[in-house]
Amino acid sequence: MQNITVALDAMGGDFGPRVTVPAAVQALSHFPELKVILIGDQNAITTQLSLLGYQPNARLSIQHADRVISNTEKPSLALRNHQGTSMGTALDLVADQQADACVSGGNTGALMALSRFKLKLLPGIERPALISALPTAAGNRTWMLDLGANVSSDADSLFQFAVMGSALVEQYLPSPPRVAILNIGAEEIKGNDLVKRCAEMLENTRSVNFVGYIEGNQLLHDAADVVVCDGFVGNVCLKTCEGTAQLFIDKLKSSMMSSSIKDWIARKLFSGLFNELKTLNPDQYNGASLLGLRGIVIKSHGNADVDAIINAVGEALHEVKRQVPSRISDRLEAVLLERHY
């Protein structure tokens, strides 16, 4: 069995070592092939390990880092000032091939800027993109990118997102992923210049299974496997899904928490449905990938709990095994060849 080493930014996210350390320890028993390097304040990490009665060993080591990049720090400042930070050090380990992937719940903008700087972009890629899976009505998944790695994009970038998303998702499906562009109407005449130009490029690319435009109301309804949009739209859209789902779950929950006997019966009857509805909350998924880099970087939610961080580590392992960056590279090369001849 191949060992896979994940550099886990122990200080990233809202809860730091209190959550990342137990997550690392539990991930080790979940994934026998896993080795973890915890990066951050050595004292804080050691304290959390002791609370769990756990010691550093051949599969879990600590790399001290003095500083943490805050959530409000500008990416440009992080780029100048990353020496000795937990995020910067985690990415250095990947760049130096001491780790196979990096997982961080820290500042998204800084993670993207530092990843680009330290790991470099794949040839042919102008901007990395953040991709994640959303649950669908039929119990499948739809992957969406960009979820906010960029605040604006041009048609070339959007086209590259489509190619990268397709290369990632084809591993999970028996047939070529259906790739769609998120738009304000399904008709060809609808949309802004950005989506129209990207659609034209995709229509002329046989190696991507482009199925046209989809609208926001089809997003969770299995209309496509990969949905492409610019980072501003993707981020707003994902968070809108989360907020709407949360509202429904809260209503159901408050109805179930009500104290009358009638509701007690209902609560028993509906707990299965409640659990099913919870899985429709996109926030339950964790581990968005930063695609387009010469290395594997997984962004964990800032407020991820232990289970969510374990999911993010699982995503990292998966991408290492499938060699996602070189898959994307191969796919891009094929598309470029196709477009030139």
Next chain:
Amino acid sequence: MQNITVALDAMGGDFGPRVTVPAAVQALSHFPELKVILIGDQNAITTQLSLLGYQPNARLSIQHADRVISNTEKPSLALRNHQGTSMGTALDLVADQQADACVSGGNTGALMALSRFKLKLLPGIERPALISALPTAAGNRTWMLDLGANVSSDADSLFQFAVMGSALVEQYLPSPPRVAILNIGAEEIKGNDLVKRCAEMLENTRSVNFVGYIEGNQLLHDAADVVVCDGFVGNVCLKTCEGTAQLFIDKLKSSMMSSSIKDWIARKLFSGLFNELKTLNPDQYNGASLLGLRGIVIKSHGNADVDAIINAVGEALHEVKRQVPSRISDRLEAVLLERHY
């Protein structure tokens, strides 16, 4: 009591006179001050009226129009070719002051282009915007604009949207509406140039109660009364709310439809909750206003049913009574004065 005449495009929407005619007849009994002019194919309208045992009278008249603008027609073509169409004629009646407002469920792009052409923009407005109310967790409403009247916007337009939204919504609230910009983060450093420049303008405008940025997940959670965004983002976001809400309602419904006795009890217990959840579906609201024009135009959903069209007519009456266009004009003038001195 002041009579208010609404020009109803009887052909617009997916169902045409089969739905618009019964809606007009029912609206007349709902709103004693209402007069309706039904515009469209005279035979089709008369047939539907006869089915209801209803005759044209002092409160309901028919204006024949030969043609219908299809949903796939480009706005530019509609602009050249609007003579004798039901939508064009309805707007002419408003322009000629034979009607106080127009309601149409037809092609949104064409409605926006023709409204601009026939009614003209208010002074100081560069682009009209589509605004509608969304239901919130606390049972209130949040108004959002632009919902897709424009496929792209500049900071000046976004700023004007904020002023127009505030002028519309202040009628409904006891205190000045909280106006927010939809963004990908709540921190000042987040977002693209568009939102940052608009935020700067709003921060320097005392007559708008600007409360900063909100993210997609706060949209239905009472964080602001007016949410401003460009038309592409707004349209995708609204439809994403609708799609997510629909998914939850479908799950609950299918669970309630299940045939076992256990579920029969649950169905009885949960029908109240189900009805409450349905009201959280933004699609239940109907009657988005096109703001920024020298006249009142209400866009009804293409697939609106009788009740939804009655809501749209109600919205038209409301805006006529409140003289929304001149309110917006006054508000804009105040803002311009404030910015110049």
